């Protein structure tokens with residue numbers, strides 16, 4: 394009886410092999426996802442949770458820019474429009490709003506875990522330092538985003554926040570002036586915070602997450618300390 398010929402590689406496999414030969418996909422996969430990690434616990438998922446939250450914030454934020462208008466005359470109405478008229482606008486804004494709060498919490502807990510397992514020590518000092526900068530960026534994102542709805546709470550919170558910056562010895566008043574774009578909070582402050590919120594800080598956040606993860610992969614992670622360590 395004639396043998397059935399063995400099936401050749403499918404189209405998907407052929408495309409993968411073509412890309413793999415040129416871009417080294419399987420090496421990337423092995424290095425990033427199939428690398429050996431020590432036995433850990435649930436606290437070690439907080440870093441990945443922070444990364445997923447960052448990604449969700451970027452996606453929902455990009456969707457919000459479709460309708461949001463960064464001007465004192467239209468900002469409040471544009472948010473009202475997103476909440477009441479745009480299909481699922483309330484959901485996207487709700488995700489972005491609560492995601493911001495959750496992200497501060499999760500990133501902070503991730504930092505606490507890194508601290509308690511001594512992950513700030515050699516050879517992970519740079520991972521810790523890039524993490525510290527990431528926390529700062531997350532806080533600036535939260536602060537700059539708070540003004541954007543341009544309601545009473547946003548206005549007065551920013552008024553207090555920028556006044557607090559003024560308490561820095563020596564350069565405080567100049568910093569307040571720079572943050573507000575003048576002596577009072579107005580159109581310049583709004584556009585300045587908007588620029589920070591949608592360009593400068595997200596670019597810094599994503600680039601620094603890249604460096605942070607590079608270091609995590611290059612150096613490896615700690616294992617939870619044992620009773621006798």
Ligand code: HEM
Nearest residue numbers: 437440441443444504507512520521524525527528614615
């Ligand atoms: C957007 C913010 C952040 C993201 C996306 C992020 C992501 C991650 C991921 C995925 C890991 C590996 C898994 C794990 O140990 O959880 C990690 C490890 C680490 N992160 Fe972060 N991180 C962020 C913020 C921070 C902050 C604020 C600090 C501290 C100031 C920090 C310090 C560290 C350290 C020291 C490690 C190594 C932990 C170990 O070896 O046990 N990270 N980070």
